[in-house]
Amino acid sequence: MIRLDDLTVFVLAADNGSLSAAARLLNIAPAVASAAIKRLEAELGVRLFARSTRSLRLTSDGARYVEFARNALSELRAGQDALMHERDALRGALTLSIPSDLGRSVLAGWLDEFMAQHPALTVSVRIGDTPVDMFRQPVDAAVRYGVPDDSTLVASPMAPDNRRVLCASPAYFARHGKPATPEELHEHNCLRYALSETMHDRWSFAKENDERVVKVSGNRVSDDGELVRRWALAGHGLAYKSHLDVLADLRAGRLETALDDWTGESAPVNLISTHRLAATPVLSRLRDFLQTSTAAYLDAR
Template sequence: MRLNDLAIFVLAADSGSLSAAARELDLTPAVASAAIKRLEDELGTRLLARSTRSLRLTRHGEHYLTHARAALESLQAGRDTLAREQQQIGGPLTLAIPSDLGRNLLVPWLDTFMQQYPELSLRVRISDHLTDLFKQPVDLAVRYGQPEDSSLVALPLAADNRRVLVAAPDYLRHHGRPANPDALRRHHCLRYMLNETTHDQWTFWREDQPTTVPVSGDRAADDGNLVRHWALAGFGLAYKSRLDVLADLRAGHLQTVLDDWQGEAAPLYLLCPHRKMLSPAIDRLRRFLQQRIADYLAGE
């Protein structure tokens, strides 16, 4: 049963004219007449007694009009409710965030965001494993790198972010500072694993020319937060997002290495399964995180 057919029937009954109902809906009289016929065929009864000059409800039409009107009003109320919810900064929001950045920066920022919007109900998943936004009950994900799935909506949070090579001062005192990427072959490198794949090919750029070197070491983890803690403890060199280690660099707990070389790009995105899901709450969160990250990088 077509909703437009119901609307035409209700308007025709209210106005006493099929032509008037057609004009209000910007339809031709023939289209309106066909709609009434479809509805009557669906119900198996006559709803309107029509002649060339008059129109009136049949007994069955009078009974059905109440239900048709209630159905249309209920649907309109549903549309109005959805429209109001889409304009509110509230309701449930499930967010997947990476381990290191999530625990040390995003969680405190999200606490501030929740204080600003107390009607919001936040569910957070902290893991470096890639979340399938189409299969798992997650609204958004904060992730490094351009998503492989082009159907995802990628909202940039820190488009120019890159990886930096870092180590604790104590490690550099005992093992020396590598002068070039090839020297990393002789160092303890703290490697990161993602989906059972170990990131053991580190690439650096100089004068737009890439150099990739295989690295090894006695420690690897699928948790970025753990890799950073190993670096702080002096167990080796880590190739981390600058956002992840910026506080440690500013405090002097870590130092950058190979400063004459540019690290791999590590843009940070807020990922969403579909553009139609971009509610005011998500847009507000995106702008909030963009500003927090910009202030953090600027040292504010």
């Protein structure tokens, strides 16, 4: 009979391209992980992986079987969540991917509250701005800006009206003044954000029927939104940030906005999940909690 633990090792090894990585994620010895794969291959009568001293890749049989294994684990987890929900207690494990800036400044505290409400729940957080593959990586949900193009994903809105704002520290504006038009950004040091080889250096603004896109420049670039925010707080230049990311800084006076009569580009915040996981009790409860927390945070004075 196929063991659930063996399926788990198989899926994690396939997703991470390494038995040792799967072993680390499960906190087991590499030899135990290897034995699980051998046991599963013997049960199925096929080779699931082609192994060498340097690589591990799925065979054609393994590539066909991994989707069945992944779906089976998801269905079993959904069934377990459903049973827990009937007892009005969330249990099990949740893996969540969150962006660097919003994750550290806001979401981390909210997750503390959510776990305090559900102490039997184990949460694993992956923090970073690089998009995750919801089908190939062991992630249940992700908080991300924008709506995914993939129709197999579900986007539950947290802050649908969120936009980007131009901001800097009071000290920076005291030294350099505030730009009066988007074109004056050429005279300022702009703190740029780059991700996956894409430089986000075209900042857009709109006012009535007037739309402007300005290609900005500056002496600092990062692939970490939190670092860009810290540079802005330290007075190193202008940042074009999600309003939700810098809301606490704006309220405290650590940052100030500019070009207030112009509207920045849309940056809706969503909780992203796959269709088969979207309705699980854990994710449903998390979605409701995040939507309520976001609304309260935006309404606070």
